[in-house]
Amino acid sequence: MSEGVIMEFPSSYKYLNLIDLVCGEIVKEMGFSPETGNQISISVIEACTNALEHGNKCSPDLSVHVVFRQQTDRLVIEVCDSGEGFDFTEYLKHIPDPSDIHHKRGRGIFIMKNMMDDLRFEMSPHNNGIKVTLEKMLCTAAVAEN
Amino acid sequence: MKVQTRERDGVIILDLSGKLMGGPDADYFRDLVLGLVEKGLKKVIVNLGDVKWVNSTGVGILITGYTTLRRNKGDLKLLHVSSKIQSILYVTKLNLIFECFDSEETAIRSFEKY
Numbered sequence: 001m002s003e004g005v006i007m008e009f010p011s012s013y014k015y016l017n018l019i020d021l022v023c024g025e026i027v028k029e030m031g032f033s034p035e036t037g038n039q040i041s042i043s044v045i046e047a048c049t050n051a052l053e054h055g056n057k058c059s060p061d062l063s064v065h066v067v068f069r070q071q072t073d074r075l076v077i078e079v080c081d082s083g084e085g086f087d088f089t090e091y092l093k094h095i096p097d098p099s100d101i102h103h104k105r106g107r108g109i110f111i112m113k114n115m116m117d118d119l120r121f122e123m124s125p126h127n128n129g130i131k132v133t134l135e136k137m138l139c140t141a142a143v144a145e146n
Numbered sequence: 147m148k149v150q151t152r153e154r155d156g157v158i159i160l161d162l163s164g165k166l167m168g169g170p171d172a173d174y175f176r177d178l179v180l181g182l183v184e185k186g187l188k189k190v191i192v193n194l195g196d197v198k199w200v201n202s203t204g205v206g207i208l209i210t211g212y213t214t215l216r217r218n219k220g221d222l223k224l225l226h227v228s229s230k231i232q233s234i235l236y237v238t239k240l241n242l243i244f245e246c247f248d249s250e251e252t253a254i255r256s257f258e259k260y
Contacts, residue, residue, distance in 0.1 A: 098238035
């Protein structure tokens with residue numbers, strides 16, 4: 001079984017709060033622990049921040065598309081920007097050591113990789129933008145309860 | 147992000163509220179810390195108690211403040227770090243860099259060795 005919540009917002013930081021609130025409700029409803037819920041929420045905000053900053057270059061005319069898919073054993077989140085795309089494979093090759101204080105930026109992907117069970121990047125099927133897919137598995141006990 | 151600045155026992159406390167993330171917040175916070183350094187105020191506590199959330203860019207802003215102060219023989223410590231911010235610091239191992247406190251008194255006293 002799969003249920004979906006679809007959201008679309010203009011490239012502005014102010015809408016991230018809304019995404020955070022919706023994400024918080026979904027993870028609570030699915031039975032994720034508060035700690036895991038925090039990890040999912042942090043990762044979704046990182047993906048959305050990347051989409052509006054790197055994908056859409058903060059253009060207010062471009063939107064970010066977010067889909068939360070609630071499956072029986074996992075939560076799948078897709079975040080798509082509407083930008084012109086970029087070579088994310090090169091980007092992924094050069095993730096800096098997050099504890100190196102000489103790097104001001106570049107920790108977002110590391111955080112998502114470590115907080116989620118799966119993280120995938122691909123070209124969006126709808127436009128030239130990038131689609132990021134994040135997955136978090138429910139623990140066995142929570143799956144049984146659902 | 148909003149910042150209220152106050153001083154207690156020679157320690158500057160920056161009470162942050164709202165969201166700590168990219169955009170203009172980075173320049174604002176960098177200039178604020180540089181201004182403190184120019185005035186010789188190098189013991190700084192950043193109170194995150196009213197910060198709703200931080201992303202990785204926001205953590206980068208804190209790092210910039212930390213490195214600026216450390217380069218000038220000062221320090222930046224964190225107060226009232228939420229569980230979400232703690233998760234980010236832990237996964238990036240920046241919990242080994244930033245000293246975090248739950249009590250303002252304890253945070254202020256930690257500067258006595260300077």
